[in-house]
Amino acid sequence: MARSAAILVAEDEETDVLLLRIALKKAAVPAELIVARDGQEVVEYLDSGRAPNGSSHPFPGLLLLDLKMPRMGGFEVLEWLGRRAMFKNLPVVIFSSSTHESDIKRAREMGARDYVVKPHDLQNLVGILRELHSKYLTGGGR
Amino acid sequence: MFLAAGALLVGTFTFTYLVGQHAVKANRAIAAHRALLQELALVVSSLTEAETGQRGFLITGEDSFLEPYRASVAGLKEHLASLRTLGRAAALSPEEVSRLEELARQQLAVLDQGIETRRGQGPQAAAAFIRTLEGKKLMDEIRALEAAMVEKEQRELDLALRTAHTSVIQRTLAFAGTGVVNLLFLAWTYRRIVRETHHREAVTLEIARQKELMATTLASIGDAVLVTDAEGRVTFANAEAERLTGWTIAEARGQPLPAVFRIINETTRQPAENPVEKVLRLGKVVGLANHTVLISKDGRETPIDDSAAPIREPLGPLYGVVLVFRDFSEHKEAERVIHESEERFRASYEYAAVGIEQLAPDGRLLQVNDALCRMLGYSREELLQRTFMDITDPQDLAAERFLIDQLFAGTIPSYQLEKRYLRQDGSPVWVRVTSSVARIARPYRITMVEDITQRKRAEAALEAARAELARANTELEQTVQQRTSRLTEMVAELQHMSYAITHDMRAPLRAMNAFATVLLEESATGLSQAKVHEYCGRILTGANRLDKLITDALSYTKAVLLELPMQPVNLSTLIRGMLDTYPNLHPDKADIQIEGDLPVVMGNESLLTQCFSNLLGNAVKFVAPGVRPQVRIRASVDNSFTRLSVQDNGVGIPEKAQRRLFGMFQKLDNVYEGTGIGLAIVRKVVERMGGKVGAESEPGKGSCFWVELRRA
Numbered sequence: 001m002a003r004s005a006a007i008l009v010a011e012d013e014e015t016d017v018l019l020l021r022i023a024l025k026k027a028a029v030p031a032e033l034i035v036a037r038d039g040q041e042v043v044e045y046l047d048s049g050r051a052p053n054g055s056s057h058p059f060p061g062l063l064l065l066d067l068k069m070p071r072m073g074g075f076e077v078l079e080w081l082g083r084r085a086m087f088k089n090l091p092v093v094i095f096s097s098s099t100h101e102s103d104i105k106r107a108r109e110m111g112a113r114d115y116v117v118k119p120h121d122l123q124n125l126v127g128i129l130r131e132l133h134s135k136y137l138t139g140g141g142r
Numbered sequence: 143m144f145l146a147a148g149a150l151l152v153g154t155f156t157f158t159y160l161v162g163q164h165a166v167k168a169n170r171a172i173a174a175h176r177a178l179l180q181e182l183a184l185v186v187s188s189l190t191e192a193e194t195g196q197r198g199f200l201i202t203g204e205d206s207f208l209e210p211y212r213a214s215v216a217g218l219k220e221h222l223a224s225l226r227t228l229g230r231a232a233a234l235s236p237e238e239v240s241r242l243e244e245l246a247r248q249q250l251a252v253l254d255q256g257i258e259t260r261r262g263q264g265p266q267a268a269a270a271f272i273r274t275l276e277g278k279k280l281m282d283e284i285r286a287l288e289a290a291m292v293e294k295e296q297r298e299l300d301l302a303l304r305t306a307h308t309s310v311i312q313r314t315l316a317f318a319g320t321g322v323v324n325l326l327f328l329a330w331t332y333r334r335i336v337r338e339t340h341h342r343e344a345v346t347l348e349i350a351r352q353k354e355l356m357a358t359t360l361a362s363i364g365d366a367v368l369v370t371d372a373e374g375r376v377t378f379a380n381a382e383a384e385r386l387t388g389w390t391i392a393e394a395r396g397q398p399l400p401a402v403f404r405i406i407n408e409t410t411r412q413p414a415e416n417p418v419e420k421v422l423r424l425g426k427v428v429g430l431a432n433h434t435v436l437i438s439k440d441g442r443e444t445p446i447d448d449s450a451a452p453i454r455e456p457l458g459p460l461y462g463v464v465l466v467f468r469d470f471s472e473h474k475e476a477e478r479v480i481h482e483s484e485e486r487f488r489a490s491y492e493y494a495a496v497g498i499e500q501l502a503p504d505g506r507l508l509q510v511n512d513a514l515c516r517m518l519g520y521s522r523e524e525l526l527q528r529t530f531m532d533i534t535d536p537q538d539l540a541a542e543r544f545l546i547d548q549l550f551a552g553t554i555p556s557y558q559l560e561k562r563y564l565r566q567d568g569s570p571v572w573v574r575v576t577s578s579v580a581r582i583a584r585p586y587r588i589t590m591v592e593d594i595t596q597r598k599r600a601e602a603a604l605e606a607a608r609a610e611l612a613r614a615n616t617e618l619e620q621t622v623q624q625r626t627s628r629l630t631e632m633v634a635e636l637q638h639m640s641y642a643i644t645h646d647m648r649a650p651l652r653a654m655n656a657f658a659t660v661l662l663e664e665s666a667t668g669l670s671q672a673k674v675h676e677y678c679g680r681i682l683t684g685a686n687r688l689d690k691l692i693t694d695a696l697s698y699t700k701a702v703l704l705e706l707p708m709q710p711v712n713l714s715t716l717i718r719g720m721l722d723t724y725p726n727l728h729p730d731k732a733d734i735q736i737e738g739d740l741p742v743v744m745g746n747e748s749l750l751t752q753c754f755s756n757l758l759g760n761a762v763k764f765v766a767p768g769v770r771p772q773v774r775i776r777a778s779v780d781n782s783f784t785r786l787s788v789q790d791n792g793v794g795i796p797e798k799a800q801r802r803l804f805g806m807f808q809k810l811d812n813v814y815e816g817t818g819i820g821l822a823i824v825r826k827v828v829e830r831m832g833g834k835v836g837a838e839s840e841p842g843k844g845s846c847f848w849v850e851l852r853r854a
Contacts, residue, residue: 013649013653015649015650015652015653015680015683015684016649016652016653018680019652019653019656019657022656022660023656068645070799071796071798071799096645097644097645097646097648097649097652098641098644098645099644100641118648118649118652119652120648120651120652120655121655121656121659122655122656122659122660123659125656
């Protein structure tokens with residue numbers, strides 16, 4: 001089954017969301033951006049979607065997850081996902097400002113496929129999005 | 143015993159004698175009876191012979207036949223006389239004897255008549271005469287009488303024989319009894335003699351042994367012994383006496399005492415009184431005057447002392463005098479040595495630097511030395527009236543009692559103890575006692591007492607110093623620990639903050655960087671005016687946000703790091719001042735009411751200002767759009783704390799979010815502007831002032847934040 005080209009982004013910073021949109025456009029990656037403003041919204045989205053088929057929502061091919069968010073943080077989302085077998089094939093990539101080893105290690109242990117530190121400049125962000133797209137959103141991705 | 147045995151012997155002898163007499167009498171009777179019977183038979187046989195002779199004559203007429211006749215007649219007369227004599231002794235009555243005599247006389251007459259007839263008238267006449275049977279009749283009568291007499295006599299004889307037999311048996315028994323008694327007596331006497339002999343032998347031996355012992359004792363005794371008789375002549379001298387006088391016993395024996403025992407006064411050189419004379423005069427023991435010198439036979443002089451005593455049995459006559467004396471020169475020297483040794487010992491005892499005491503088992507002080515008296519401040523007399531219990535500190539008594547018991551029981555040879563004695567004035571003195579038991583005559587305790595006050599004082603000082611050092615150490619450790627924990631806490635908090643800052647400060651930086659890039663890249667391609675405004679706006683927002691973050695972070699750092707002085711702060715004054723000066727708390731923007739007077743608390747004004755500016759700022763900020771903020775401040779008192787509550791009419795806080803409310807960079811949402819540091823600062827400053835923070839809230843109904851502060 002071909003993966004959906006939708007990227008679910010969990011990000012509370014409105015600026016960061018805007019930057020992601022700009023970068024995605026620049027990267028010319030054909031992917032729809034679904035924005036959740038915190039972990040709680042991620043859970044609500046996935047929960048109401050139920051299954052990829054027969055759902056009004058597109059089922060994301062990638063979850064780009066910030067760690068520090070109001071209400072429900074990234075780790076809590078990872079924990080929530082870990083308890084649900086149906087989401088085991090949903091790749092989660094952490095997208096955080098934190099460069100702490102402990103955060104990286106913990107995220108890996110909780111099932112995150114990659115850990116991306118938010119870059120300072122737009123150019124890097126574009127490159128990262130391209131990479132993530134080719135890695136997770138194209139059929140030939142690992 | 144001896145008398146009883148003698149009486150028994152006499153008894154048996156008498157009895158035997160009487161029985162013997164009785165037997166003799168019985169035998170005499172038997173002899174008489176037998177003689178009588180014999181005489182009776184002889185009377186009859188004499189008559190028969192006479193008749194036979196007569197008959198022969200009658201027949202023959204020869205005179206030869208008359209010879210036996212005449213002999214028989216003579217015999218008959220003899221026998222009859224004998225019979226009469228015997229009959230008096232026997233049972234035979236005189237009448238019967240007389241009758242027999244009469245009959246015999248008649249028969250003899252008949253016989254004579256026959257003979258006369260033969261001679262005169264011839265044989266026929268004689269035969270005729272015989273035929274008259276006169277002689278025969280008489281003879282028969284005689285025989286009958288004789289038979290009766292014999293029978294009677296025989297009876298008497300039998301009786302006498304039986305009596306004699308009984309007597310023999312009695313005599314035999316008496317002899318046997320006497321024999322047995324005599325034998326027993328003999329055996330008893332023999333035993334007595336043997337025993338007595340043995341006893342005498344033993345006594346003799348003992349006397350000999352005693353004599354020997356006495357002699358040996360006197361000879362080997364260390365003192366000189368001279369013995370005189372009652373006249374004062376020497377009878378005995380032992381070896382020592384021989385040596386001191388220079389006389390041998392052989393020479394001295396029999397000499398008057400003054401010759402052998404020459405004594406003079408040591409100083410006056412005048413002859414001293416002869417002790418033997420004195421004893422003989424007084425009859426009692428006398429001693430010798432002091433300073434007596436004995437001059438020996440060869441002129442040697444020996445200082446002596448002596449005593450003389452009479453030899454006599456109690457209350458008996460005087461046998462002599464015994465004189466005991468000894469060489470006083472050696473004795474004197476020995477005495478001097480002992481005296482000197484004692485003196486030295488006493489001096490060592492008295493002048494010893496340590497206290498020495500001798501104690502009876504009941505604790506009485508028997509002897510004490512000067513050092514002890516000085517140590518305890520008692521005079522010797524006072525001290526000797528005390529017991530060791532009186533002068534021992536009661537706290538130390540029980541332990542030492544235990545040791546003393548063991549000491550006298552012999553369980554331990556000695557003990558050493560540090561204890562307190564009590565001085566005369568009642569003050570304690572620390573001593574070390576070393577105690578052991580001496581058993582001379584009866585056991586007593588010798589104790590060395592060493593004053594260790596100086597050492598104890600030094601020890602106490604050392605101990606105090608040690609304790610002080612330990613205390614200081616502990617204090618220092620506590621301080622170090624407190625500081626370390628405070629530093630650790632600070633480091634942790636700063637680390638946490640730097641961690642949070644890296645996260646939160648990057649966001650605005652990122653935005654500024656990215657939008658600036660977009661502006662640069664797209665300015666060439668013709669960016670709309672609106673886009674330019676938007677992007678520049680975002681860059682400015684980011685810059686402001688960064689500035690605010692830096693300010694707050696510095697405030698927080700200050701709250702963590704700065705050592706701020708605490709003082710009483712009037713909260714009413716403080717908060718009212720803030721309401722006047724802070725624009726966002728101005729009455730035209732919010733209704734803020736203070737209920738009653740707020741208390742004075744212990745705190746730092748600067749920190750308290752930060753705390754309340756954040757709390758009140760939040761209270762007026764988090765309200766639903768279009769709602770006018772209403773805030774009420776009130777205080778409640780609980781013991782030493784004052785709780786200050788800030789109640790708002792804001793949006794409230796979801797329950798889930800309440801627990802991380804006071805964390806660093808914890809924002810509840812992105813609707814309201816803020817750095818997420820404010821409440822963290824509130825918590826930090828309140829904790830720094832020793833208080834607590836908390837909040838209760840219900841979404842949609844407002845929140846109540848409170849802080850508890852120490853009252854001034």
